Amino acid sequence: MRTLALLTLLSASSVFAAVDHEAAFKADIAPILEKSCANCHDPKKTKNGKVKAGFDSSNLKSIVKGGKEAGEGIVWGDASKSSLFKTVNLALTSPEDDLAMPPKKSHEKNPPLTKEQVAKIKAFIEAK
């Protein structure tokens, strides 16, 4: 009986300890993407309702899935494998790269992310 009670307690506490990705996304990440990505990657904002490279930045589920060519948008726990992080980080390290997001030539309408915002995205993906 005691073991059972302990197990119940343990599983309940691990539920509470788990990161709430959806809440963190809404609070910290969505506002960044709305400002810098939505014009090209949110089907509600693009002119024809299509998103560039098949990457839909408007909700967490489609971001996790990723776009056509760059692999999964989010691999939980590993930003270096996540196209969401790789593309925004490229904008800091290799701004001329075609996959640097938002694209350099569009910065007037789609502000590039600050180092702090890129770090926030990394922390979001790797939070435990």
Ligand code: HEC
């Ligand atoms: C001005 C339009 C525009 C904006 C703004 C923009 N992107 Fe893109 N995005 C593109 C284009 C065009 C491509 C395809 C680039 C290529 O394949 O050479 C692309 C590709 C991508 C891909 C790769 C998808 C795949 O798997 O093929 C990701 C991920 C991505 N963008 C994320 C973002 C994020 C995150 C932001 C905001 C920080 C953003 N983009 C802002 C136009 C845009």
